[in-house]
Amino acid sequence: TSAVLLIAILTAGLASFQAISRFNDQSNRDYLISAGKLIGQQLTDAIPAGTAVDRALEVFSHDTKTLRATIVDIRGNVIFDNEADSSQMDNHLFRAEIALAIKGEGPGFAIRRSNTLGAEMIYVAQLIPELDLVVRTSMPVYSSKGPLRDMLLTIGLVLVLALAVLSVISALSTRWITRPLQDLSKAAKSISAGDYTVRLHQLRQDDNEAAALGEAFNSMADRLQQTVMDLEERNERLAVVFENMSDPLLVVNAAGAVTLLNSRAKAVFGRDLDPEKVVYPLLLITHSEAIDTLVSQVIDGNQTVRRELSLQTVTGPAVFMVIASLVRTSDGPGAMLTLHDITEMKRLQKLRSDFVANVTHELKTPLTSIRGFVETLRAGAAQKPDVADRFLAFIDIEAERLHKLIQDILILSEIEDMHQDSHSQTFDLQTLVDAVAVLLDEAASNARISIVVEENADPLSVNANPDRIKQILINLVDNAIKYNQPGGKVYIQTARRDDGMVAITVRDTGVGIEPEHQARIFERFYRVDKSRSRDLGGTGLGLSIVKHIAQLYGGYAKVESEPGQGATFQVILKI
The missing domain is CATH 1.10.287.130 (Signal transduction histidine kinase, dimerisation/phosphotransfer (DHp) domain)
Structure with missing residues (x-):
């Protein structure tokens, strides 16, 4: 309503201004014509030009309007001008208003800038046929527009005042009418910002429609809050499952970029990245074109695919059973990759x-x-x-x-099926070593080998299954005898280390072991010299048994050797 009133006032003011402006233009033209006629009449009465103009100025000049008069013959020569030296003025034959007057088409009229005065002027020229002269009267435009400017200023002030009054009225009425909508808008913004507890508790206006809208909003907010809570709870459960999966899991879009990966995937492939901040191709994570092909196959074929693939991880190559399933997101189809490590299997x-x-x-x-x-x-x-x-x-x-x-x-x-030996007991390890040396002394003598037991100053008490420890000693000493040289020696030493572990060391003076065989010497059925091993009655399982007994007691077995300088086997046990 205020806008309509303002537009009406503005339209009426502009229309009035246009009408008055036209009236003012016509009044100025009539004013100049009357002044020109007075000058022409006096010139016809043989009154000098200067005197005629002065008399006209006495009649027509006043504070708001300044009259200029110029007398020109029909050849365009300026005879007289009350504002400038006529002898210095240009020929006026081709001035528009003068040309019209000479043609006899009535008073000539023009508005243009005066080169002589340097101001915008209104010109009216009239022909005096009896004298072959043209009387031109003019006045500055700015003096003719003075009343219009005053009127325009008045209209502007009225419009500003009306706008102020209408704005105040509109603001008060709008505030009174739209207060419930403002409350509703404020509540909606709070919900959009994440505050789902906000409600419209009381409407400020007794209006049935506003009250119904408030009730509908509260009902919608209740349902939205419950939905968001359910989604957050579900997302938390999914996040816990996702992040605690033992298998790497990745989600890839159709372009081959990773959009999601769990902590296990980051650890396996050594890529601590956030797909929401950086676009990372799957190929740069797995270094496998085969898995990229698998993703394309899943997306194009709309099916779940299982395949064994060898992928590069931070610990080296590993074999995975890759299960690729189609997923659809807001960005389009993609693939979810579950990688089950089957390297150990x-x-x-x-x-x-x-x-x-x-x-x-x-x-x-x-x-x-x-x-x-x-x-x-x-x-x-x-x-x-x-x-x-x-x-x-x-x-x-x-x-x-x-x-x-x-x-x-x-x-x-x-031994492989055991996790703990239930037949452990406390005994002196040195006594057991002496018993094994006596047991194998005959075999050593037949091979012309000497067994040397390095005695400890104090008894070495341990807690283990004596039969298992005896098996270690027999296997190590028996091998040291078999792979020794005639006249050689076998040294047996036991000691408790500073870390509490017990070390059993068996050293021989035999042929030694090549470096390429040392890493595999404890494998089942692995023999350095297969023909000699069979001739000596070996089964190829003795050192493997030693290794597994050591692991049973939380330890390990190792070998140090140089070809031709014998070998030293050491077993570390937590007993």
Whole structure:
């Protein structure tokens, strides 16, 4: 309403201004025509030009209007001008108003800037046919527009006053009418800022529609608050599950950029990045084009795909079972990648496969020999006592080898399945070492090897299963005897270290071990010299048994050796 009133006042004021402006222009033109006619009449009465102009100025000049008069002949020469020296003025024949008057088309009229006075002027020229003269009267534009400026100023003041009054009235009425809407807007902004507890408790105006709107808003706020709480609770649960997954999980968009990854993925691939701040291609994380191809296959085929892939991690290459599933987000389709590390499973599968192959091979060799000797005996060798006795001795040796192999396999299997030895007891380790030295003394003497036990000043009391520790000593000393040189020695030493661990050291003066074999010497069925090992009756499981017994007691086994300078085996045990 205020705007309409303001527009109406403005329109009326402008219309009045235009009408008065037109009236003022016509009044000024009539004023100049009358002054020109008076000058022309006096010139016709043979009154000099200066006198005629002065008399006209006495009649028509006043404070608000300044009259200028110029008399020009029909050739355009200026005869007289009351404001300038006529002899210095240009020819006026082609001035618009004068040209119109000479043509006899009535008073000529023009508005332009005067080169002589340097001001905008209104010109009216009239022809005096009796004298062949043109009388031109003029006045400055600014003096003719003075009343209009005053009127325009008055209209402006009225408009400003009306605008002020209407603004006050409009503000008061708007504030009174829209107060409920302001409260509603304020509450809506609070909700948009995250404050879902805000409500419209009391409407400031007794209005049924406003009250109904407030009730609807409160109901909407209640539902929104409950929905947000449910979503936040669900997101918290998902975040806990997501961040505590044991498997790396990544979400990739159709462009191959990672949009989400959990803490496990960051740790596995060594990339502590925030996908919301930086765009990071999947290829730079996994260094695998195959997984990029897998993502494209999932998105294009709209299906879940499982595939074993070898990926580069911070600890080196690892084998993962990658499960890629299609996901849809606001940015379009993508793929969720779950990476289950099966490196250890693959390693165990290979160990199992190698173990079965080695056992099969180790069992096959003596069995083949036994079958060969039996067939030879059946073929007639049994009728020759000396041959039969020799073959039976070979059969006995191979049977003993089978027995020892099976026994070592059973021991190794038993140790691997144990997490703690339930048959531990306290005993003197030095006494056990002496017993093992006596047990193997005959074998050492036959090989011309000396066993040297380095005695401790005090008894070395330990808590363990004596049979397990005895197995370690027998296996290490037996190997030291077998792989020694005639006249060589085997040294046995035991000691408790500063960290409380017990060290059992067996050193020989034998052929030594090449560096490339030392890393694998404790593997099942691994032999440095396979032919010599079988000739000496070894099963290939002795050092593996030593390693697993050491691990059972929270320790480890290691070897140090140089070819031709013997070998030193050390077992560290927490006993």
